[in-house]
Amino acid sequence: MKKNFGQVAGNVAIAAAASFCCVVCNPSTVQAAAPSSQLPSMVAYVRNGDVYASKGSTEQRLTTGGSHARPRWSPNGKQIAFLKKGQVWTMKADGTGQRRLSTRPAAGPSWSPDGKWIAFSSLSCNGGPGVYSIPADGTKKEKVLFPRDCRTEALPAETEAAKSVAKELKSDNAVAWSPDGVQLAFRxxxxxxxxxxCLSVGDVKTGGEKTVAAFGGGGVQNSGFAVVPSWRSDGAKLAFTAYQEGETATESKPVHLVEYDAITGAQRTIGNAMDRELDYVDASRAVVTSQNAGTTWVTVVGLATGLRTPFKSGEQPSVQPVVR
Known part of the structure; x- marks a missing residue:
């Protein structure tokens, strides 16, 4: 049985405190916001339904009116793809030039490494979530990438997708394009x-898929989900948000972050309970959405040291690429 991410996060908040050691519980009692010298570029994030961007002590509001989600920087750091009322839009880094790309109901977008395409999840021809791509300049309609068998089928009507999105896309269906452009990670x-x-990594060219995480069925005696994937810039690591209910209490895990080694397939849990929505800063640091005193907070986390520095109130962080 698939679970709604937001509902589960709320239900397990108390269990999380008992199951994991929470290092940062109140941002006002620990370090101040990370100074600009600690972050090489801007971080975009969402607060109360609008997108903000910051590198340190100051921040810029990029949208107004609410209903915005899942900002993602373009590879050159000059644009942001985001969701507005559940549809894919783009804007310049300063919030100007906002443009809708597709009227199809969508989940979290991701740029191709060359900046020419944007991938997103929406209803597929088989009735479940699929992955589409659309030119970033909005010159053409979207096309299907996954499932492969849907590539030759007619696209579901947008009105049909709108009626089904609440039913079919219960968990967050954000996608992530690999840095080499070869693969896409998606729920x-x-x-x-x-x-x-389950969570899959698919080959963009061939349509072949590999299962990265699975819950329930197929001999797996648990339930849960794996969502919101994010690649490290070298493509060697893939992080995602997970939740698991095992056969026993010791096998259960509240909302947490998993880092998957794309070469060996090894997995490890990183961060604290209720950490989610990771985006890499570099090989040693990441920004995550954390749970602090009942509120969401973007936090900088040392991947090896565990050192945590509160950054800004908000969620769904995305790190602007450093273009050299």
């Missing part, structure tokens, strides 16, 4: 014919 895929919930 669901062909593995959903075996498991109750």
């Amino acid at each position: 669901g895929g062909n593995c959903e014919s075996i498991y109750d919930s």
Whole structure:
């Protein structure tokens, strides 16, 4: 049975405190906001339904009116793709030039490494979540990438997708394009014919898929989900947000972050309970959404040291690429 990410996060908040050691519980009692010297570029994030960007002590509000989500920087750091009322839009780094790319209901977008395409999740021809791509300049309609069998089928009507999105896309369906442009990570895929919930990495060219995480069914005695994938800039690591209910209390894990080694397949848990939505700053640091005193807070986390520095009130962080 698939679970809604927001509902689960709220339900397990108390269990999280008992199951994990929370290092940062109140940002007002620890270090001040990370100074600009600690971050090489801007971080975009969402607060109360609007997108903000900051590098340190000051911040810039990029949108107004609410209903904005999942900002993602372009590879050259000059644009941001985001969701507005559940549809894919783009804007310049200062918030100007906002433009809608697709009227199809969508989940979290991701840029191709060359900046020419934007991938997003929406209803597929088989009734489940699929992955589409659309030119970033908005000159053409979207096309299907996954499932592969849907590439030759007619696209679901946008009105049909609108009616189904609340039912079919219960968990967050943000996608992540690999730095080499070869693969896309996304929730669901062909593995959903075996498991109750899963996370896949698919080959953009061939349409082939590999299961990265699976819950329920197929001999797996647990339930849960894996969502909001994010690649490290070298493509060697893939992080995602997960939740697991095991057969026993010791096998259960509240909302947490998992780092997957794309070469060996090894996985490790990083951060604290209720950490989620990781985006890499570099090989040693990341920004995450953390739970602090009942509020969401973007926090800088040392991946090896565990050192945590509160950054800004908000969620869904995205790090601006450093272009050299």
